[in-house]
Amino acid sequence: MQEENENIQFQLTDELVEQVELLIEEQNDKALKKQLDAYHYADIAEILDELNLDNAIYIIKLLGSETTSDILMELDEDNREKVLKNLSAKEIAEEVEELDTDDAADIIAELSEERQQAVIDQIEDEEHKAEITELLAYDEDTAGSLMAKELVKVYETWTVAGCMRRIRGQAQEVTRVHSIYVVNKEEKLIGRLSLKDLIVAKSEQKISDLVKVNVDYVNVNDDVEDVAKIMAKYDLEAIPVVDDNKTLLGRITIDDIVDVLKEEADKDYQMAAGITGDVEADDSIFELTKARLPWLFLGLVGGVGAFLIMEGFEGLFTGKAVILFFFTPLIAAMAGNVGVQSSAIIVQGLANDDVRGSVNSRLIKEMLLAALNGFILAIFLFLFVWAFKGEIITALAISISLVAVIIVAGLIGTFVPLFLNKRGIDPAIATGPFITTSNDILGILLYFWIAKTILGI
Amino acid sequence: MQEENENIQFQLTDELVEQVELLIEEQNDKALKKQLDAYHYADIAEILDELNLDNAIYIIKLLGSETTSDILMELDEDNREKVLKNLSAKEIAEEVEELDTDDAADIIAELSEERQQAVIDQIEDEEHKAEITELLAYDEDTAGSLMAKELVKVYETWTVAGCMRRIRGQAQEVTRVHSIYVVNKEEKLIGRLSLKDLIVAKSEQKISDLVKVNVDYVNVNDDVEDVAKIMAKYDLEAIPVVDDNKTLLGRITIDDIVDVLKEEADKDYQMAAGITGDVEADDSIFELTKARLPWLFLGLVGGVGAFLIMEGFEGLFTGKAVILFFFTPLIAAMAGNVGVQSSAIIVQGLANDDVRGSVNSRLIKEMLLAALNGFILAIFLFLFVWAFKGEIITALAISISLVAVIIVAGLIGTFVPLFLNKRGIDPAIATGPFITTSNDILGILLYFWIAKTILGI
Numbered sequence: 074m075q076e077e078n079e080n081i082q083f084q085l086t087d088e089l090v091e092q093v094e095l096l097i098e099e100q101n102d103k104a105l106k107k108q109l110d111a112y113h114y115a116d117i118a119e120i121l122d123e124l125n126l127d128n129a130i131y132i133i134k135l136l137g138s139e140t141t142s143d144i145l146m147e148l149d150e151d152n153r154e155k156v157l158k159n160l161s162a163k164e165i166a167e168e169v170e171e172l173d174t175d176d177a178a179d180i181i182a183e184l185s186e187e188r189q190q191a192v193i194d195q196i197e198d199e200e201h202k203a204e205i206t207e208l209l210a211y212d213e214d215t216a217g218s219l220m221a222k223e224l225v226k227v228y229e230t231w232t233v234a235g236c237m238r239r240i241r242g243q244a245q246e247v248t249r250v251h252s253i254y255v256v257n258k259e260e261k262l263i264g265r266l267s268l269k270d271l272i273v274a275k276s277e278q279k280i281s282d283l284v285k286v287n288v289d290y291v292n293v294n295d296d297v298e299d300v301a302k303i304m305a306k307y308d309l310e311a312i313p314v315v316d317d318n319k320t321l322l323g324r325i326t327i328d329d330i331v332d333v334l335k336e337e338a339d340k341d342y343q344m345a346a347g348i349t350g351d352v353e354a355d356d357s358i359f360e361l362t363k364a365r366l367p368w369l370f371l372g373l374v375g376g377v378g379a380f381l382i383m384e385g386f387e388g389l390f391t392g393k394a395v396i397l398f399f400f401t402p403l404i405a406a407m408a409g410n411v412g413v414q415s416s417a418i419i420v421q422g423l424a425n426d427d428v429r430g431s432v433n434s435r436l437i438k439e440m441l442l443a444a445l446n447g448f449i450l451a452i453f454l455f456l457f458v459w460a461f462k463g464e465i466i467t468a469l470a471i472s473i474s475l476v477a478v479i480i481v482a483g484l485i486g487t488f489v490p491l492f493l494n495k496r497g498i499d500p501a502i503a504t505g506p507f508i509t510t511s512n513d514i515l516g517i518l519l520y521f522w523i524a525k526t527i528l529g530i
Numbered sequence: 531m532q533e534e535n536e537n538i539q540f541q542l543t544d545e546l547v548e549q550v551e552l553l554i555e556e557q558n559d560k561a562l563k564k565q566l567d568a569y570h571y572a573d574i575a576e577i578l579d580e581l582n583l584d585n586a587i588y589i590i591k592l593l594g595s596e597t598t599s600d601i602l603m604e605l606d607e608d609n610r611e612k613v614l615k616n617l618s619a620k621e622i623a624e625e626v627e628e629l630d631t632d633d634a635a636d637i638i639a640e641l642s643e644e645r646q647q648a649v650i651d652q653i654e655d656e657e658h659k660a661e662i663t664e665l666l667a668y669d670e671d672t673a674g675s676l677m678a679k680e681l682v683k684v685y686e687t688w689t690v691a692g693c694m695r696r697i698r699g700q701a702q703e704v705t706r707v708h709s710i711y712v713v714n715k716e717e718k719l720i721g722r723l724s725l726k727d728l729i730v731a732k733s734e735q736k737i738s739d740l741v742k743v744n745v746d747y748v749n750v751n752d753d754v755e756d757v758a759k760i761m762a763k764y765d766l767e768a769i770p771v772v773d774d775n776k777t778l779l780g781r782i783t784i785d786d787i788v789d790v791l792k793e794e795a796d797k798d799y800q801m802a803a804g805i806t807g808d809v810e811a812d813d814s815i816f817e818l819t820k821a822r823l824p825w826l827f828l829g830l831v832g833g834v835g836a837f838l839i840m841e842g843f844e845g846l847f848t849g850k851a852v853i854l855f856f857f858t859p860l861i862a863a864m865a866g867n868v869g870v871q872s873s874a875i876i877v878q879g880l881a882n883d884d885v886r887g888s889v890n891s892r893l894i895k896e897m898l899l900a901a902l903n904g905f906i907l908a909i910f911l912f913l914f915v916w917a918f919k920g921e922i923i924t925a926l927a928i929s930i931s932l933v934a935v936i937i938v939a940g941l942i943g944t945f946v947p948l949f950l951n952k953r954g955i956d957p958a959i960a961t962g963p964f965i966t967t968s969n970d971i972l973g974i975l976l977y978f979w980i981a982k983t984i985l986g987i
Contacts, residue, residue, distance in 0.1 A: 115763050149884075241730050268725045273698050305792070306572050308785045310767060327784055328765045334788065335762070338795035339878060345802055346874030346961070347867055354879035354892075358899045365871050366903050369936075372867045373907050376860020377914060383856040398855050399840040402862045403833020406970055409866070410804055410829045410963055414822050417803030421796060422811035427606075435811075442815045446823050450830050457834060479826075504803070506867055513863055 083116040090123045097128050102135055114140055118147035126152075130159050142171035145180065151356070154183060162188060166195030174201065175221035175329070178208035208323075216300050217293040219333070220314045220323035225253045227280055229263060234276035251311035254321055255284045262313055262321045264288050290315050293322055300325060301333045302426070340501070341424065345417060347372075347506040368506040375510030379405065379517050386521045389530055396462065397524055400471055401517055407450070407475060408482040408516030409509035415439055415486030416504045423494050432491050436484055443483030447476035470527040477523055478516040485512060540573040547580045554585050559592055571597055575604035583609075587616050599628035602637065608813070611640060619645060623652030631658065632678035632786070635665035665780075673757050674750040676790070677771045677780035682710045684737055686720060691733035708768035711778055712741045719770055719778045721745050747772050750779055755794065758787045759883065797958070798881065802874060804829075804963040825963040832967030836862065836974050843978045846987055853919060854981055857928055858974055864907070864932060865939040865973030866966035872896055872943030873961045880951050889948050893941055900940030904933035927984040934980055935973040942969060 096105040109117055109132065117136075121129045121144065133141050133156060145153055145168055157165060157180070165184075169177045169192065181189050189209070196202040204222040211217025227236045240253060253266040264284035274283055290313045291300050304312055310327045340351060347368035352360055383398060390397050419435075422428035428435070451472040458468035486508055490500035553562040566574055566589065574593075578586045578601065590598050590613060602610055602625055614622060614637070622641070626634045626649065638646050646666070653659040661679040668674025684693050697710065710723040721741035731740055747770045748757050761769055767784045797808060804825035809817055840855065847854050876892070879885035885892070908929040915925035943965055947957035 113764060115765075237729065268729070272694065272725070272729075305788055307570060308572075310784065327767065327788070331762055331784070331788060331791065334791065335795075338792075338799070339882075342795070342799050342802065342878060343874060345799065346870045348871055348874060352875070353882075354875050354885050358895065358902060361875075361899050362902055365868075365899075366906065368871070369864065369867055369903055369907055370910075372863045373860065373910060376857065376863050377911075379859035379863075380856045383859075384853075387852070387856075395844070396841075399837045399844075400833065401859050402836035402840075402970060402974060403830065405859045405862060406829045406833050406836075406866075406966065407826065409863075410826055410966070411822075413803045413962070414805055414825070417800060417805060418809070418811050418818075421799060425796075425810075428811050438815065442818055442822075445815060445819055446826055449823065450826055453827075453830060454834075505870070509863065509867070513859060517859060 083112065083119075085116075085119045085123070090120060093120055093132075094124065094128060097124075097131050105132070106135060109136065114143035115147045118144045122149050122152055126155050126159070129156055133160070138167045138171050142168040142176075146172070146176050149353075149355075150183075153180075157184065162191035163195050165192045166197075169196060169205070170198060170201060173221045173223050174204045174208055174323075175219065177201070177205050178218075181205065182209060211293065214297045215293065216291045216295045216297065216314050216325060217322075219297055219300065219329050220293070220325045222323050224313070224321075224324045226321060227253055227255055227266070229255050229257055229279075229281040229284060231280045232276070233271060233274045233278045233280070233283070236280055237271060237276070240271075251324075251326065252313075254288075254313050254324070255280055256321050260321060261319045262288065262290060262315050265313070288313065290319075291325070292317065297333055298337065301330045301337070304330050305334070337424075341420065341504075344499075344501040345413070345420075345504040371506050371510050375513050378514040382514065382518050382521065386525070389521075389525060393464070393467070394528060394530065396458075396467060397471070397521070401520070403454075404475065404478055404516050404520045405513040408478050408512035411443060411446070411479050411482040412486035412508040412512040413504060415443070415483045416490050416500075416508050419487055419490045420500050420504055423490065423500055428491075432488070435487055435491065439483045439487040440480055443480045444476065447479035450479070451476045466528065470524040473527060474520040474523040478519050481519060482512045482516060485515070540569065540576075542573075542576045542580070547577060550577055550589075551581065551585060554581075554588050562589070563592060566593065571600035572604045575601045579606050579609055583612050583616070586613055590617070595624045595628050599625040599633075603629065603633050606810075606812075607640075610637075614641065619648035620652050622649045623654075626653060626662070627655060627658060630678050630680050631661045631665055631780075632676065634658070634662050635675075638662065639666060668750065671754050672750065673748045673752045673754065673771050673782060674779070676754055676757065676786050677750070677782045679780050681770070681778075681781045683778060684710055684712055684723070686712050686714055686736075686738040686741060688737045689733070690728060690731045690735045690737070690740070693737055694728060694733070697728075708781075708783065709770075711745075711770050711781070712737055713778050717778060718776045719745065719747060719772050722770070745770065747776075748782070749774065754790055757782060758790045758794070761787050762791070794881075798877065798961075801956075801958040802870070802877075802961040828963050828967050832970050835971045839971065839975050839978065843982070846978075846982060850921070850924070851985060851987065853915075853924060854928070854978070858977070860911075861932065861935055861973050861977045862970040865935050865969040868900060868903070868936050868939040869943035869965040869969040870961060872900070872940045873947050873957075873965045876944055876947045877957050877961055880947065880957055885948075889945070892944055892948065896940045896944040897937055900937045901933065904936035907936070908933045923985065927981040930984060931977040931980040935976050938976060939969045939973060942972070 093105070093108070096108070117140070121132060124132070129152065133144070145156065148156065165180070169180060172180065181192055184192060193202060193206060196205070208217065208220070208222070225240050227240060231239070253268065253271065254262060255264045255266060257263050264286040265288045266280070266283055266285065270283055289303065289307055289309060291303065293314050293316050300312065303309070304327060311324050313321055314323045314325060316322055336351070343349070343351070348364045349367065350364040352364040379401070383401065419428060454475055455468045455472040458471055459465060462468065489508065490503040493503055494500040550562070550565070553565070574597070578589060581589070586609065590601070602613065605613065622637070626637060629637065638649055641649060650659060650663060653662070665674065665677070665679070682697050684697060688696070710725065710728065711719060712721045712723060714720050721743040722745045723737070723740055723742065727740055746760065746764055746766060748760065750771050750773050757769065760766070761784060768781050770778055771780045771782060773779055800806070800808070805821045806824070807821040809821040836858070840858065876885060911932055912925045912929040915928055916922060919925065946965065947960040950960055951957040
């Protein structure tokens, strides 16, 4: 019962990619255009990401710039860079003319300094050119770098009827009208209106009678993460951006924030796994090595540290006590796991703004928690060693050390991210290999020291 | 230069909480109401999360249900549960009447079965009651569980003028009008319109001439994660939900998707850290133990496995070869770190839908990557052992084993999540302690076996 406007979920398959490649090879532009026109630009971008560079550029040059500009925005960053390198400044300027100012500025920002100016010079629309140049001046990670200049703005002195007439013009160039921003004659933001409010109002009403003055806004220099938190907390779909004088400069929409939140989450996740630099599974081996090797090197240094400790205790533990050495991987693993668990909880709590109360109360809680977990685990370990070796004193020494190691690992996992956060350093670096390695070394040291004391050697 | 409508960013401080507690103690309702009325409901919820239960309920009963219903939605889940337990079915029904159907259904779903019916019986608005009952029937994690019944719907036969008149009524009860959905006389979705399109159109135009038929939609039984992917990919702010006959049932808005994405990311992050069950830093020690202990127990079992392996090799390594035992923590750490890195990249790639190509090509790439990383690290380790012990053959045995261990760890870290994903199991469980533990054991076994072979003992 397929209907005319049935919307089949797009599926990227090898067959589809091969089909497109064949059409390019045959230079069958008509069939190619017809097939691609049926897809959403985000889907075409997925196809292009699978093609080789020549074929991707073939399609970019085949389709009109209204479509290709959107496709460019959706391409994988690496692929976009390659495609842009193969377009002239004039061609890039044509793409940029079709984009909203925020996307246009993002594209241009990815070019080399000389090319940036060359492309800007080729933009014909003078207003668009000026707005893009303004956006390029804002620092990365500020609200300014995320905002678009496109918005619907009305003056408080207008009437509803006059307003409707004039916003018809403005709305044409704004993809989505979330809010209508109301300014006074000095262009300062004084409030907002929804299209709904305007439709429901009587046509002779003054805007100043309808405006909601309790409007959320952010400063152009505010941090992007703070903007994301505000928009998520207050369920906003767009937020106006102002300067220090409260002059309305632009607006940020929720789709950009969704991207920010996603990047943030991906970054923290990778950091916890010992990967830096925002890499993807499809990046080159060289890029992946750059992202992974430093953390592995840290692990190597930690392992050498553990070696030196064990070497130092070599003389002490002979005969029956040699069994202690065989439990070092267990001790290191437990210290690492507990440390990662407690640091992850703290880092996530800090990101979600729900870690409050004093550092001391956190540490006491983690100590009780680690003691409880450690005690349960130690019972099992005690029973195993006792059953296996039949020596209560050795079993006791190993189990008691385990409890101590787990408590200390939990405290370090809790304290380090809290400390880094207080110092203004991203606490996420304290998860993963960093905490594992330091807990490994400290855990093994503590283990040998306590065992030595209990065994009286 | 503070202006009248200056919007100061809300800051939750201890002083503010104490001030509110004092006003409650003094039963100074007037001052309390005045102070709280100045805040956004999301801010009041943050304050309530810091108060004890009695005080929180005091405020819930003090403020009107238009505000408190929104506050309830923003409360921490545990706190909301406690507050709801202290409200009568009648009181909960009053809160529910103020909420959109999706939020109302969420609140009711958190109650016990008997209370659910008692609350529904108390809802006075029959339409609201029927809609909530419908929503409660959908499975968790389906589009139906996330959608709201509130939307603006017009028939294709209407004119723009008639449409504007009628949607004025509908729009009153919809918080935000994203899209206007167009249906035929059988209530089947045939397309959409934006308010902007309607405002720009001429009043005598027919809706059927304006409607955009190329509308994205999801089925009511689709998985929530798939809905999130579609909305993020196509930058949608709302998506209509239909049944198998394409009858329009409701819509899902982007703010709910932001929450889904956040929960998803939090869950994967915790899984990678060896924590299950969606806990927070502020949860009880018992709940945190339940989330952490099973993974620690896995680590303990792994450690015992490593012990048994070393114990088995005990006889082999005497004299100079005893040094091999001192490198087991290093070997285990490197195997664990590499495994976590490669599994994290794959799990994230699967979540973002950018792992394509065959399993074999993935494994070959990871092997090359691990070999490169392993080789670089092995050189350092070789130089250290050689300098420290002066024995080339031992240094060689340890370094060569390290390369082998890193390659195998990388392959396991890549293969296991791909395998689980193919089997329809969440690959995120393969990150963290699971991969660390299995790589620890396998790494140590491989290490001793290769070293033994090279040293010829």
